[in-house]
Amino acid sequence: MKMRAAILTATKTPKPYATSRPVEVAEIELDAPGAGEVLVEMRAAGVCHSDLSIINGTRPRPTPMALGHEAAGIIADVGVGVNRFKKGDHVAFVFVPSCGHCIPCVSGRPALCEPGAKANLEGKLLGGGRRLSWKGGENIYHQVGVSCFADYAVASERSLIKIDNSLPFDEAALFSCAVITGVGAVLNAAQMPIGSTAAIVGCGGVGLNALLAAKMLGAERIVAIDTDERKLTHAQQLGATDTFNATDNRCIKDVRDATNGGLAYAFEAAGTAEAMETAYGVTRRGGTVTSVGLSHPETSFQIQHVSLVAEEKTIKGCYLGSCVPARDIPLYINFYQRGLLPVNKLITRKVPLNEINEAFDRLDTGEDLRQVIIF
Ligand SMILES: NC(=O)c1ccc[n+]([C@@H]2O[C@H](COP(=O)([O-])OP(=O)(O)OC[C@H]3O[C@@H](n4cnc5c(N)ncnc54)[C@H](O)[C@@H]3O)[C@@H](O)[C@H]2O)c1
Ligand SMILES: [Zn+2]
Ligand SMILES: [Zn+2]
Incomplete structure (x- = not known):
């Protein structure tokens, strides 16, 4: 036909x-x-x-x-x-x-x-x-x-x-x-417990679904991070407790200072190395980074190895939620x-x-x- x-x-x-x-x-x-x-x-x-x-x-x-x-x-x-x-x-x-x-x-x-x-x-x-x-x-x-x-x-x-x-x-x-990607990242991949704390890095269609899932779980703190102020406004309207602009060089430090050392869970939903590094940076000791962004096959990100080990952090990939x-x-x-x-x-x-x-x-x-x- x-x-x-x-x-x-x-x-x-x-x-x-x-x-x-x-x-x-x-x-x-x-x-x-x-x-x-x-x-x-x-x-x-x-x-x-x-x-x-x-x-x-x-x-x-x-x-x-x-x-x-x-x-x-x-x-x-x-x-x-x-x-x-x-x-x-x-x-x-x-x-x-x-x-x-x-x-x-x-x-x-x-x-x-x-x-x-x-x-x-x-x-x-x-x-x-x-x-x-x-x-x-x-x-x-x-x-x-x-x-x-x-x-x-x-x-x-x-x-x-x-x-x-x-x-x-x-x-x-x-x-x-x-929805399955953003909500699934929170419920299936991270298995975030109720009342926890979360950072959403990249507040587009997928990231904001992760934000809604964190809110559904009664997260005590939901920090939204994006490079675009309009996305941060959307995030605030949907339940973010704090917003930070990733174009600010002090972003990671400011988030850590504002949250007593970072968030227990971070969700990367932008698809860039910078966003991944931000997500890792704002994750507290013992915390988990879940990444759903899809970057170019040649893209790599940098993390400080010793912090992964000594702070017992976890990094997870999540496809289809x-x-x-x-x-x-x-x-x-x-x-x-x-x-x-x-x-x-x-x-x-x-x-x-x-x-x-x-x-x-x-x-x-x-x-x-x-x-x-x-x-
Ligand atoms: N894992 C999966 O199964 C799956 C499924 C769907 C989409 N994705 C991927 O998830 C990502 C998000 O998709 P979307 O449709 O929500 O895209 P989108 O364009 O709606 O949202 C991306 C957001 O990231 C923000 N951003 C860009 N660089 C940033 C940075 N350095 N720090 C913080 N924020 C930054 C943008 O301003 C934008 O608001 C894409 O990479 C997409 O390919 C993955
Ligand atoms: Zn898609
Ligand atoms: Zn099969």
């Missing part, structure tokens, strides 16, 4: 993207779902920094690629052998498909699914192959098995979670990446519906698909938090 999709044709084009237009909204061909796959009619898709990182070259990926990985929609058709979904089901995407059989999957760590990671790296669906083409047959790469900046997607049934039909799609889309999506997406939706996790406050703009390049400019300049494309 024919449909509209946002195709990344070139990376590292000059800014603003509204002028260089690296993403083309084009009519392309979508194959029917194969065995174990479904056709999803897209209803809402969030714009995440990981998409921007493919455009600006921070996450090198092949082109042409159909972008987008945070979305919710409706099952429109099912392929052979699919029995967990039926037409009309509401679903959220998961940006790591889980095969259910590999060692990480059977060990309860589906975010590390090995066939899932391989398919994502190759720009294919979990079952192998690509379902997208244009220009008389040229294949288009899938982004992490999702490619949701499009009217429809064919995806592995292992890339989807059934969600509550009463949840509006724009809100549902956020649970697909920003270290979530079990089938358990955590419905759980976090339930938190939202009970008013514990007001993630709808993170949606700052709703955008039509043909404004995708402009949306990436606004994410890049920090003008918006989560923008949601509405279909």
Whole structure:
């Protein structure tokens, strides 16, 4: 079938993207779902920094690629052998498909699914192959098995979670990446206890979800750190007790002084070495740094070795919120519906698909938090 999709044709084009237009909204061909796959009619898709990182070259990926990985929609058709979904089901995407059989999957760590990671790296669906083409047959790469900046997607049934039909799609889309990543970092990776203290380094769509989770846990102190004052204002409105600007050379020292030696937990959600070093610096003795930011493959960060040892600090990486999506997406939706996790406050703009390049400019300049494309 024919449909509209946002195709990344070139990376590292000059800014603003509204002028260089690296993403083309084009009519392309979508194959029917194969065995174990479904056709999803897209209803809402969030714009995440990981998409921007493919455009600006921070996450090198092949082109042409159909972008987008945070979305919710409706099952429109099912392929052979699919029995967990039926037409009309509401679903959220998961940006790591889980095969259910590999060692990480059977060990309860589906975010590390090995066939899932391989398919994502190759720009294919979990079952192998690509379902997208244009220009008389040229294949288009899938982004992490999702490619949701499009009217429809064919995806592995292992890339989807059934969600509550009463949840509006724009809100549902956020649970697909920003919410599971930020909230999962706090609840799954750090396993932060109630009433603790936290620093959020990088207060965009993902970091502010970590902030909301820390608040839900009754954190005594939530320190928000960003390079952009507008993000610090958002953080304060959502429950940060203190804000610090990372562009200030004294930032780490000021945070440590203000918090009696630092915070017990720090969450890095910016995707830079500087942010990682700030997160480590503001973590108190015995504390834990959890990093979710995705930087360039050649980026390294520096820490003082002796402090790691003598102060018994812990550094953790966290992908997909270290979530079990089938358990955590419905759980976090339930938190939202009970008013514990007001993630709808993170949606700052709703955008039509043909404004995708402009949306990436606004994410890049920090003008918006989560923008949601509405279909
Ligand atoms: N681990 C995962 O599974 C996962 C999932 C989604 C996103 N991510 C990554 O998380 C990061 C955040 O994504 P997002 O969509 O929230 O991005 P965003 O652009 O909305 O937010 C990033 C924030 O970091 C701030 N920042 C930049 N440099 C900083 C510094 N040195 N110190 C403090 N703050 C700084 C920016 O001002 C911005 O507010 C990205 O790297 C993204 O690729 C990871
Ligand atoms: Zn994302
Ligand atoms: Zn697996």
